[in-house]
Amino acid sequence: MKNMAVIGAGTMGNGIAHSFAQSGYRVNLIDIDEIALNKALQTISKNLDRMLEKGVISNDQKTSTIKNITTYTDINKGVENTSLVVEAATENEAVKIEIFKILDETSPKNTILATNTSSISITKIAAATKRPGKVIGMHFMNPVPIMPLVEIISGYNTDKSVTDFIVKLTKEIGKTPVLANDYPGFIANRILMPMINEAIEALQCGVSGVLEIDSIMKLGMAHPMGPLELADFIGLDVCLSILEVMFKGFKNPKYAPNPLLVNMVKAGNLGKKSGEGFYNYAKENKAIVPANRFIKI
Numbered sequence: 001m002k003n004m005a006v007i008g009a010g011t012m013g014n015g016i017a018h019s020f021a022q023s024g025y026r027v028n029l030i031d032i033d034e035i036a037l038n039k040a041l042q043t044i045s046k047n048l049d050r051m052l053e054k055g056v057i058s059n060d061q062k063t064s065t066i067k068n069i070t071t072y073t074d075i076n077k078g079v080e081n082t083s084l085v086v087e088a089a090t091e092n093e094a095v096k097i098e099i100f101k102i103l104d105e106t107s108p109k110n111t112i113l114a115t116n117t118s119s120i121s122i123t124k125i126a127a128a129t130k131r132p133g134k135v136i137g138m139h140f141m142n143p144v145p146i147m148p149l150v151e152i153i154s155g156y157n158t159d160k161s162v163t164d165f166i167v168k169l170t171k172e173i174g175k176t177p178v179l180a181n182d183y184p185g186f187i188a189n190r191i192l193m194p195m196i197n198e199a200i201e202a203l204q205c206g207v208s209g210v211l212e213i214d215s216i217m218k219l220g221m222a223h224p225m226g227p228l229e230l231a232d233f234i235g236l237d238v239c240l241s242i243l244e245v246m247f248k249g250f251k252n253p254k255y256a257p258n259p260l261l262v263n264m265v266k267a268g269n270l271g272k273k274s275g276e277g278f279y280n281y282a283k284e285n286k287a288i289v290p291a292n293r294f295i296k297i
Helices: 011-022 034-053 059-067 093-106 122-127 160-172 188-204 210-221 227-234 236-250 259-266
Strands: 003-007 026-030 069-072 084-087 112-115 135-140 149-154 176-181
Touching (some): 003 011, 011 026, 011 034, 011 135, 034 059, 034 069, 059 069, 084 093, 093 122, 122 135, 135 160, 188 210, 188 227, 188 236, 188 259, 236 259
Parallel strands (some): 003 084, 084 112, 149 176
Antiparallel strands (some): 135 149
16 A cells, blocks of 8 residues: 555645655645646745755655655556555645546556545435445645644445545544535535634624734634635635535525625635735735725725
């Protein structure tokens, strides 16, 4: 079980690849975009440098981690001889289902297929394959190399032996597995996203400003990051997608995305990755976007 693959070289994908490679696994990092793969390797190298500076790893560990990662743009070649594939593509149900159909056809029959989805039904994804018993959710937290939690979600037909194995494997790479059942948003986002949504509601209604809302949650609730800054960090498009999944799944209005969030995503203001969300990341002082952009008139 030392050969595995990661699908998607974005923020989550490169973090997952980093974590497995640092733990001695040979990782095939797969993405259709060669530029994204090169950027992922640069990100992993920079993150390893930070760990090296802090004395968390040695030079030899950094070198071996980089050597353990091989990049591929061809998914067929990338999943050969793997015992585990972790999909970390965009949070889109149709995209993930299509990827799992391909993985089911191209990966070895005994390979476990995991998805890093933060809200989408594991059962539905598994049903698109001929091996539903070997499909499972592994929801890593961002930034993956630092955050210890991995939410482990079994689908309706996931074999218990697969769940047990993934729990053991998660511990082997230095993470803490926590089990959740397969319902929209699982646990982490079922609790987190309504909080973020309510913070956006408070902002839009003019209850308080961005800095004030974030400061209250940091100083009063001991959160390391306020909900609006956290939403920027996660990606407002991702937040919207998760809320839409929960709203559709539960038919409960408390999960309905705030209209301001919807409009910001439509405008392309996705948070840190686009340079602007509730904060402006294009400026060194991370200047806040003017309040009149948010408050409901």
